[in-house]
Every structure is written in C-alpha cells, then in structure tokens.
Amino acid sequence: MIEAIRECLGQEMDADSRVVVIGEDVGVLGGVFRATDGLQARFGKERVVDMPLAEGVIVGSGIGLAMSGLRPVIELQFLGFGHQAFHQIGQQVARLRYRSQGRHALPLVIRSPFGGGVRTPELHSDAFEAFYTHTPGLKVVAPATAYDAKGLLAAAMESDDPVLYLEPLKGYRLTKDEVPDERYTVPLGKLRVARAGTAVTLIAWSAAVNVAERAAEELSEQGISVEVLDLRSLNPLDIDGIAESVSKTGRVAILHEAPLTGGFGGELVATIQQECFYSLEAPIIRISAPDTPYPLGGVEDLYIPDVDRVVDEVAALAKASA
Amino acid sequence: MSESRFLPNFESIAPFSRLTESGILDSGESPMSDEAVLEALRYMTLTRVFDDKATSMQRQGRFGTFSSVRGQEASVVGAASALDPAKDWIVPQYREFPALIRHGYPIENFALYFMGNPKGGTIPANVNMLPMQISLAAQIPQATGLAWGLKMQGSDGVAITFFGDGASSEGDFHESLNLAGIVKAPVIFFLQNNGWAISTPRENQTAARSFAERAIGYGVEGVIVDGNDLLAVHEVTARAVAKARAGDGPTLIESVTYRTGAHNTADDPTRYIDQQELEKWQQKDPVERIKNYLRSRGIWNETLEQEMLDSCAAQIDEAMEIARNTPLATSDALFDHVYAEPPQRMLDQKLDWANRNGGAR
Ligand SMILES: Cc1ncc(C[n+]2csc(CCOP(=O)(O)OP(=O)(O)O)c2C)c(N)n1
Ligand SMILES: [Mg+2]
16 A cells, blocks of 8 residues: 555656655655655755754644645654644644635645554554544545545545545555556545445445455455445545445445544444434444544554454444334 | 762863773773773673663564664663662653662563563662653652652652653653752753654754753753763763752753664664764764773773673573563452552452453453
8 A cells, every 4th residue: 555655656756746745764765664765866955855853833824835836745654643733734734715705725645654563662553533523624535445546546646635544554564556657636525335235234444444344355254245435534534435335225324433433433333323214224333443542553453443453343233223 | 079060061062081992081080990990891892781681572472562772872871870779760761771780670570561461561679760761751850859859858869760862852851950959959960862752853843952951941950961981971960969969959861872773673763863974973882982991090901891791691681581570460460559449349340350251241
C-alpha cells in the first residue's frame, strides 16, 4: 500500500506542478514510512519540504499555500499529533469555504497514518477518525486496499474540498493487492463490497476491513454468510450502499478500532436504524475497542478487536432475533 | 565566568564550556567535587550499558521502539546533577534515562515501559517526575505550570523540563516561555540541541543562530552550553536552579550536543546523516572527555573503569531480571487507573474483556 501512495503522489506531482508536499521528515528520509521516498530527489526541495516540527504551522501554512494557488499535500507523521493542529483543521481548514461564502476553495489533502497493531510508542496509534467526522466541511477517507489507496488519494487531490486521508499503519506493508500503473481515481463516497454474503452485514474501514474479511472467512466455515462492507470514505458516507446490503441481510455488525463511546460506529447505528428500520431482524451490534486510552504495545492486541472476537460476536448476532 | 554569558549576547554564540575537548579544565575552579564527577560518570556509564542492552533487546523483539541517549550523556547527567530529587521536579521528553533514574524512577519500570507493559509507567510516590512525553513539547507548558504552582505555594523547589531542538518549534514551547517569563516561574527549559529531529536538521527548525537567543523575546534569560562538557552543563544548570529557587525566574538552556546514534531503533540514519559530521562528533565523546578530566586529576585508571562497568552491568542485569519476572499484563491493564471513579459502562467492559467473550456493549 505504501508503494501505491508513493506512486500516486509522484504521478500527481508530475501531472500538476501546483502540487507540493510538506511535512516532517518527508524530504531526504522520504517520511518515516517512506511514503514520499524519492520525491524530493525528483521534484526538488521547493516542492517537497521538510517542515519545522510544528503541526499547527504545517497545516495552517498549508491553508495559506492553497489560497496562493498551490495544491498542498500535507503529511501528518501520525494522526496522534493531529491534536497539535486541530485548531487549524477543525476551525479553519473545514470552514474556510463556508466562512468566505464560497470565495476560497481549499484543495488540501492531509495524509496521516493512524490506528494500531504495530507496536508504536505511546500516543501514536489511536483511531481518532470520529474527531474528524464530527468536523463538517472536511472529507474523511480511509482506504483498506492498495488499489483504493492510490485511487482515493488521486480523487482526494483532485477534489476542491479539503480531505483528511487516513492510512492504516497496520496495512502499510501488509496490504499488497494489485495496483495498475496508470493514473485512476476511486470516487469518494462509494463503498466497496469486500466480500458478498447474505446473513450478516459487517461494516468496517481501514485496517479493520482485513480483520472483518478474515472473520467472515471463518464464519463461512460455520455456515454463516457474511457480507463485508469496506466504507472507504466516512464522509461522504455511502448510505445507499449500506442500505442495499442491510435490506438483504437484516443483521448488522460494525467493527472499529476506536473506543465504543462516541465512535463512528454510533453514527452508523443511528443512520441504519433510521434508513433500514423495517429490514432489521436483530439489534445492530458494535465491535470496538473498550472505552479506555490506547495502551502500550504489550497489551494492544487485547485492545484492538481481533478476528476471534469478531467471529464470536457475529456468530451470536446471526442467531439473535429482534 | 562572566555574567554576560547568561544574558542574550549577540556578539557571540560560542557555547559556555569548562573542559577542553581533551578534558583539561580551564584555569578556574571545578564546579563539581571529584566525588560528584565520579557519581555523574557512573550515571553516564550506566546509560551506555542500558542503551546497549535495550537496543539488543529491541533487536530480539523483547523491547519496543527505543531511543538511546548516545552522545548526550553529559548533557542529561550534567543537568540532572544540579537537581535536588527531594524537592525538584523533572518533566521529561524521552531521551533522559539517567536523569530519571537519578531522580528515583526504577530502571525496571523504565524497562517494562519499553517492553510494552503499562506497569512500567508507575512512578513511585516519592519521585518528583511526570511521565515520559512522546507528544513533542506537550510537557513544556506542564513544567511551567508545575513550577509556577510550587512558587505559589511557597516551595523553593524548581522544575526542569527536557526537550529537543525539534520540539522547540512547537507552539507549546513558545507559549510556555512567554508565560514563564510573565509569572517568573521557577522553571528551567533544558533544550537539547542534538542536531536532529529524526532526519530534519537543526537548520530547518530555526533561522536564528542559536536556540538560546529566542529567550530574549520572552524576557527570559538564555544561555548556550557545550552539552558534551559535563562540568559546564552542571555549572550552567546549577546557576539556573539557584536563580529559580531565589525567585528570579526561568532560564532557557541550550545544550549543544549531538545524537551519535540513530533517532530510535526504527530509524536508519545512514539515509540522511553526514558521515563526516558524525565522525567529528564521535571524536567529542562526552564520556571520554570526563574520563580524561579524571585522569588529569590522577583519580581514574583501568581498574576503576572496569569496576564501574561491572557494577553498572550488574545493576542493569538485576533490573532486567525484575522486569522479566514481572507477570505479563492482562486485559485489566487496559482499564486500571483510567479513572478515579470509573463509569459503570467501562467496568462492564472490563469484566467482559476479562471473560474474553466479545466486544464492548
Ligand atoms: C507532536 C509530535 N509530532 C511528531 C512526533 C514524531 N516524532 C517523534 S520524535 C521526533 C523528532 C524529535 O526531535 P527533537 O525534539 O529534536 O528530539 P530528539 O529526538 O532529537 O531528542 C518526531 C518528529 C511526535 N512524537 N510528537
Ligand atoms: Mg533533536
């Protein structure tokens, strides 16, 4: 997946000289995960900039760069350090168009790895997507496959709306599906049916999609047919795509790495019960981390919902009745 | 030492130093007794032993990502040696192992933390420190408030906060200096300029010639010290501590040193570091320098060196043994200490997790 992201950045920078990449360690090092490896050598220090270590000014100056006519792609080294820029993202990035009544477009992409499972140091791994989905004006994209990583990033860079593009720390190197060489886009707001099924709809995004798929495989051995939906983008949300699946299965499980309370799963539950109430055959369940801070690496496997937990919960759901 | 070294001085940004690179003291008196220097050297040695151990444990998969102190031992130990653990506070970043150990944080806890066991975060009740900080610069406002609070309550304790050249670009640093200057907080801002923030060179953090001269804009004193000179770091920090205790406010100390190791065990510095510059700094090794000083005083030899190494190795082994024998954390470790009064919902989850029968409900 990391190669897909790198390739996309290179192609878009080639195609459009207004694209600049700014962030911490994105230059010579090529980013701590090498997403920007080689870009500085190709496009120069003017277009691939190692910024001073301050997320607030990285994002804030990104707004200014965009207003000057450039199309910045910002790398936040980890989403855990999005807090340091949250005043710029939440109050500024997300509302500039609205506050200027359409005068100022903000073609800005903020890329950031997030989520756990790779033994990072403390404070790096939280799944904070819900902070950002609660920020109207900002699109939130979270690919699970390498194919989507490339196509969604291209779409995000094409968009005249600001996009937070979330990269799964856990999928960076593990996810290795086929990626075409040519440029293409995957539209924002269209989910992907990662696995077709009939008995239960299991909704996930980012790294959790892989967990969902593996659980679905095990469940199929138990005779339970699970449809796995990869949301791809949380805002815009493909409500029609979700409704289509739920109307077929009548049972829904939502899987996310973030804590339960206030997680994006709650939003999905509310939306589904509103849109699909009469299709539901059992209460919607959420499978999530507990309502506790992201822990140290030694216990993170207990924190993030794993395949076993998903299998147990979904098997119970398949038998439950309303 | 002239007073002007402690004032913003735009004529010169030469770091204050006491020892030549070969460890010869200038004509003045040493700011540290021989005993104190030996104790400091032991902490520096302990750090080397621990760093090697931790790095090899990481390679074996038994430690998580780990940042060594290599090259910065005199900087950290020199600063710490000016503190009184009974009343002064340390508000760390993550590269200050010997300062924390000297202050009373158990080595085994430090190890457990890097083994990923939440128990490692335990700070004994009488140890005046905040947890290590991963979110860069977040500790600096906290140290400012802590020091300010000590002052408000009539204590003569001070707070020292450590952070890097990179961290000093964050707003938190600038906002803290500003506040500390206004309220005259007894805080020492100890900026370790080790040349790098991962791969980002110091030049990308500030266009100023030094970090220390930023202090003037906040009405705070700034000083630059040779961070590989134990005596100089101690002297400068001791003066800043005395000043803070006396109610005369904060000091920004820029300790000029160099990270001669990788940023951490996940980093590959060969991708960006200038080999010649690295070698130049390796020549200025802070541990060798202070040993040379002790040799010049006639109180250091190979026997003593071996004894110190052995005793440090034994101490680290003992701590590692405790860490290894500490039971692995269970799912309770996710829930314990999150709240003073836990919400029922979280307690239900705790039970659920312990039973391993599924997700949160
Ligand atoms: C707020 C924040 N942003 C980014 C990071 C990722 N990161 C970890 S260490 C580091 C470099 C720190 O450099 P410096 O402050 O000079 O300290 P040093 O590691 O050199 O001791 C970066 C960018 C972080 N931990 N916190
Ligand atoms: Mg540094």
